[in-house]
Amino acid sequence: MKFLTIKKRTILFVLTAVILLFSVIGACFVIQASSPKALYTIVIDAGHGGRDGGAVGSTGVTESELNLEFSLELKELCEEYGFKVVLTRKDMNGLYSLFATNKKKSEMKKRQEIIEKAKPDVVVSIHMNSFSSSSSGAQCFYASGNEAGEKLATRVQQALSTEIEHTGTTAKVGDFYVLNCTDYASVLVECGFLSNPEEEQKLCDEEYQTNFCRTLLYGILDYFEM
């Protein structure tokens, strides 16, 4: 470097520094753009299954099959977005051991095991409601005392209230095993009422399911402040 004047050396130094700085900024952007979503794991839990069909609509459609359809759709959307997804139930089979005398207990234990193994950032449990033929709308529940669960349920509820008819903005406390079995941020979503034939028709519609799941995803993104 003896042949370079001090001025040239300074210019060279500054240029190298600038190139280095831009490389570091560029690398940061790449890391930011690709990693955070992949770092988040979402457990999607399709309620019921096997012998336990859950609620039944007037057409004979069961809650367990709709829960699975919604869960698989949500999985696809979450994965497209870059999240890691773990399903508790992947098909129409129940999660209980065939040898268990108490099938419900065995099934719930299995759900808990899958959630604990996944160490998720959020748990989304999908269900269909049933009450009267005039009941309608979606409702999110969280476990009492679970602050992260309350935040998640609230964000998802608020997202749903903008898209789904007859859906309020307030998430409610719910005493459900899947919400109580771990301390992870968990929401149970009752997507709509199978006891209402009009709503049942909507819940079976593929386009409605996609729109519903996309809205669920928006709520999850809002929870992650994304």
Ligand SMILES: [Zn+2]
């Ligand atoms: Zn259910």
